[in-house]
Amino acid sequence: MTARMPPQVTLLLVGAGFAALGATYWHFYWKKEVCNANWINFNKTGLKHDLKKKLFGQHIAAKVILKAVTGFMESKNPKKPLVLSLHGWTGTGKNFVSQIIAENIYKKGMTSSFVHLFTATSHFPHESHINEYKTQLHKWIRGNVSICPRSMFIFDEMDKMHPELINSIKPYLDFYNNLDGVSYRQSIFIFLSNAGGESIVQVALHFWELGRDRREIQLKDIEMALSLSVFNNKNSGLWHTSLIDKNLVDYFVPFLPLEYRHVIHCGLAEMARKGHFPNKNVVVRMARDLNYFLKGYMRIFSMQGCKIISSRLDFYI
C-alpha cells in the first residue's frame, strides 16, 4: 500500500514548484541580458553629464562625441554604422570615453555582452596568423551583429593592427544596406590609437606658447595635422588602409595632452572612486612626483596623462 501525502504537503510542494518557475522566468526575462530596450537604451542626458563632469581637459572630444553619438542614436535609419577614431597620447581618456559611451547605451556598460573590446597586441599578436585572425574577426562581428544589430566594437591599439586586418573590417563600416543578410548600420565601431598624438601635442604646445587658453583650440586647428601624421606615417597600420579616402571614419577625435591641473582633478576623482574622502594634499604630493613634459622648470603636460594615477595614489593615501 502506498503512503499518501497529506494535502498540506502537496500544496506546499506545488507552491514551491511555482516559486521556482517564477524565479527562472524572472532570471531569464529580467536578469539575462537581451537585445531590447530594457537593456539597450540611450541616455543622452547621462552622456552629456558624464562628458562634462567626469572627463577632464578634453573639450573637443567631449563636444564631438556628444554630437556624433547623439545624432547616430537618435537617427531612425542610419545610412552606415557609426565609426569613431580616437587619437591621443597615453592616459588622456580614450578608453575612459569608450566606457562612458557604453555606460550610456547599455545597461551593463562595458560588461554588456553586446560590447566587444579587441586589443591588437593581445588578440592579434602574430603576423603569421593573419588569415586565421581575419576569419575569426569576420565570424565574431557577423555573429554578434546577427544576434544584436546594436552592437559596439572597440579596437584598442588600432595603429598596431595589421593593415590587412583593418582592411578586412572595412566592409562592415561601409554604406551597404546588408552584407550576406546582415545589416551593420546600427552598430558602433570605435578605434583607439596613440597615432597622431605627437601632432596633437604640438598644436597644444603652440597654443600654450602663445599664452592662449587651450579651450580656444578647435577641431579644425588639429584635424589637418592629425590626418597628415596618422595617414602619412608609414609605421602606422592605418597608413596602408583606405579608411580615410573611402570616408569610412565619421569622426577623428583628438585627445589633448593633460596638464598638471587635470592630473589633480583625476586624482581627486580617483580618491572618491576608491571610497576615500578626496584630499587635495595627498593628490598634490602624488601629482608632483609624476613625469611631465617640461619647458624650463615648468611642468606642461603629464607624460602618462592620468593613466597611472589609480595605482600611484595607493602609495600616498
Ligand SMILES: Nc1ncnc2c1ncn2[C@@H]1O[C@H](COP(=O)(O)OP(=O)(O)OP(=O)(O)O)[C@@H](O)[C@H]1O
Ligand atoms: N581626460 C580624463 N579625464 C578623466 N579621467 C581620465 C582622463 N584621462 C584618463 N583618465 C583616467 O585614467 C584612466 C586611464 O585612462 P585611459 O585608459 O582612458 O587612457 P587612454 O587614453 O586610453 O590611454 P592608452 O593610449 O595608453 O590606452 C581612466 O580610466 C581614467 O580613470
